[in-house]
Amino acid sequence: MTIFIDNKSGLPIYEQIYDQLKSQIISGALGEDELLPSIRNLAKDLRISVITTKRAYDELEREGFIYTVAGKGCFVAPKNTELLREEHLKQIESHLAEALRLAAACGLTRKDILELLDIIEGDVR
Numbered sequence: 068m069t070i071f072i073d074n075k076s077g078l079p080i081y082e083q084i085y086d087q088l089k090s091q092i093i094s095g096a097l098g099e100d101e102l103l104p105s106i107r108n109l110a111k112d113l114r115i116s117v118i119t120t121k122r123a124y125d126e127l128e129r130e131g132f133i134y135t136v137a138g139k140g141c142f143v144a145p146k147n148t149e150l151l152r153e154e155h156l157k158q159i160e161s162h163l164a165e166a167l168r169l170a171a172a173c174g175l176t177r178k179d180i181l182e183l184l185d186i187i188e189g190d191v192r
Contacts, residue, residue: 068097068104072113080115084123092132092143093154103133103141 070087072080091097103124104112110120124141127133134144170180 070109070113072115080113081119081122081126084109084113084120085126088123088127089130089132089154092127093151097143099143099145101143102139103143105140 068088068091070084072083076083078086088097088103097103103109106120106124107117110117113120124133124135128135128141131147131150132144133141135141167180175183
């Protein structure tokens with residue numbers, strides 16, 4: 068597991084940890100039931116506050132990406148296909164919104180966008 072903290076980023080540190088762990092869980096880089104570093108060890112390795120690390124872990128647990136076993140630590144939760152689907156839908160919505168903004172800036176019509184989508188779909192398949 069690798070986490071990079073970008074001090075120049077506008078994102079809070081806990082959010083950077085949360086985003087990177089979530090991405091690694093969704094991609095499968097962190098497998099189901101895999102033990103995560105303890106909150107203290109991760110904080111020490113990243114040279115940040117334990118409170119910051121705890122906040123990231125709490126958020127991941129609240130959203131169902133990890134679970135805690137008292138006295139043993141935090142583990143990657145079994146993949147919930149509905150949760151993963153929802154995450155992918157949020158990403159698709161974000162990308163589509165950006166594509167629509169760019170299309171509007173270029174003066175593309177709905178028909179132009181749909182034709183472009185058909186072309187791209189043909190290339191993907």
